[in-house]
Amino acid sequence: MARIYNFSAGPAMLPEEVLKEAAEEMLDYRGCGMSVMEMSHRSKVFQQIIDEAEADLRKLIGIPENYKVLFLQGGATLQFGMIPMNLMTVNKKADYINTGVWTKKAIQDAKLFGEVRVIASGEENGFKRIPDMKGLKVNPDADYVYMCDNNTIYGTKFKEYPDTGNIPLICDMSSCFLSEPIDVKKFGMIYAGAQKNVGPAGVTIIIIRDDLVARSAELPLPVYLRYAPHAENGSMYNTPPTYGIYICGKVFKWLLANGGLEKRKEANEAKAKIIYDYLDQSKFYKASVEKDSRSLMNVTFRTPSDELDAEFLEGAKKYKFTNLKGHRSTGGLRASIYNAMPIDGVKALVAYMKEFEEAHK
Ligand SMILES: *Cc1c(COP(=O)(O)O)cnc(C)c1O
Numbered sequence: 048m049a050r051i052y053n054f055s056a057g058p059a060m061l062p063e064e065v066l067k068e069a070a071e072e073m074l075d076y077r078g079c080g081m082s083v084m085e086m087s088h089r090s091k092v093f094q095q096i097i098d099e100a101e102a103d104l105r106k107l108i109g110i111p112e113n114y115k116v117l118f119l120q121g122g123a124t125l126q127f128g129m130i131p132m133n134l135m136t137v138n139k140k141a142d143y144i145n146t147g148v149w150t151k152k153a154i155q156d157a158k159l160f161g162e163v164r165v166i167a168s169g170e171e172n173g174f175k176r177i178p179d180m181k182g183l184k185v186n187p188d189a190d191y192v193y194m195c196d197n198n199t200i201y202g203t204k205f206k207e208y209p210d211t212g213n214i215p216l217i218c219d220m221s222s223c224f225l226s227e228p229i230d231v232k233k234f235g236m237i238y239a240g241a242q243k244n245v246g247p248a249g250v251t252i253i254i255i256r257d258d259l260v261a262r263s264a265e266l267p268l269p270v271y272l273r274y275a276p277h278a279e280n281g282s283m284y285n286t287p288p289t290y291g292i293y294i295c296g297k298v299f300k301w302l303l304a305n306g307g308l309e310k311r312k313e314a315n316e317a318k319a320k321i322i323y324d325y326l327d328q329s330k331f332y333k334a335s336v337e338k339d340s341r342s343l344m345n346v347t348f349r350t351p352s353d354e355l356d357a358e359f360l361e362g363a364k365k366y367k368f369t370n371l372k373g374h375r376s377t378g379g380l381r382a383s384i385y386n387a388m389p390i391d392g393v394k395a396l397v398a399y400m401k402e403f404e405e406a407h408k
Pocket of ligand 1: 057121122123124125149195197198199219220221222240243
């Protein structure tokens with residue numbers, strides 16, 4: 048068996064302990080004689096798996112009682128539409144903070160359901176930094192304010208959340224969920240596709256305050272597209288993504304057993320610092336994002352030319368580093384170093400970066 052350092056932005060690396068445990072339980076989950084994949088979602092055994100996953104997630108983050116946890120399908124992308132459908136339903140207006148591709152997609156969907164006002168945007172500077180949140184003006188009639196915490200593509204991250212007063216703040220945390228502690232009560236709703244930092248593709252985790260769930264109780268929408276039926280049925284209105292929830296549950300246990308989210312933040316800061324420090328002293332590479340907006344999860348950078356970027360990727364193969372290519376919309380290079388990327392992977396990457404710089408400067 049040869050595991051390699053996979054710098055993919057998602058689906059991404061998972062902790063080896065989790066994969067091993069899942070492998071051991073593949074054919075016979077704890078004496079049931081079947082795999083979790085083959086199990087009825089209405090069985091006692093599966094009920095225990097989903098209940099434990101939710102309880103562990105609540106413990107890990109410290110989710111207050113007045114928030115529901117939902118495990119849905121459809122990826123983060125379905126939320127771009129579900130959020131306005133369910134929540135842009137009071138004044139039919141919402142405020143959006145535009146930090147690039149992911150929020151643009153969310154804005155595009157929201158426009159189908161009401162008036163979108165972009166109250167801050169990083170567009171003028173090519174999304175190389177997070178717009179300043181000091182003095183942000185929120186419209187008092189907004190049904191919610193929408194943001195994306197960590198932009199996976201550019202490698203930007205909010206260091207400070209906007210103060211939206213009584214207006215619910217909705218946050219796409221797909222690529223930084225569980226990378227650091229989360230103060231849930233600052234938000235009306237948080238959501239994350241699992242495949243970046245938490246588990247396999249196919250599960251979207253939603254943490255939503257009860258008053259926002261209630262907004263969808265009577266809406267004339269197909270049942271799957273309303274939050275209320277999912278909340279009332281413990282994410283089992285229909286068949287949930289059972290195997291994905293099982294793996295997410297194991298990742299939650301792994302995080303709890305390894306010092307929780309404070310410890311994760313420390314570890315992620317230490318990993319990111321190794322690459323950013325190297326980039327900042329180098330005259331060859333250039334970090335793509337300004338210092339105060341940098342992501343701990345997705346480190347974006349460039350060599351002096353597109354040709355050298357391509358050569359860098361080619362050379363990375365000899366060390367079996369994969370998925371270092373930047374997003375197709377930005378070009379350049381990107382190392383995604385989520386929770387499961389060990390610090391040795393980051394050190395090995397920087398050693399290769401040095402070697403490449405020496406050979407080409
Ligand atoms: C990947 C990603 C998405 C899209 O997720 P899907 O699961 O592919 O729909 C949305 N937002 C962010 C921040 C992402 O990183």
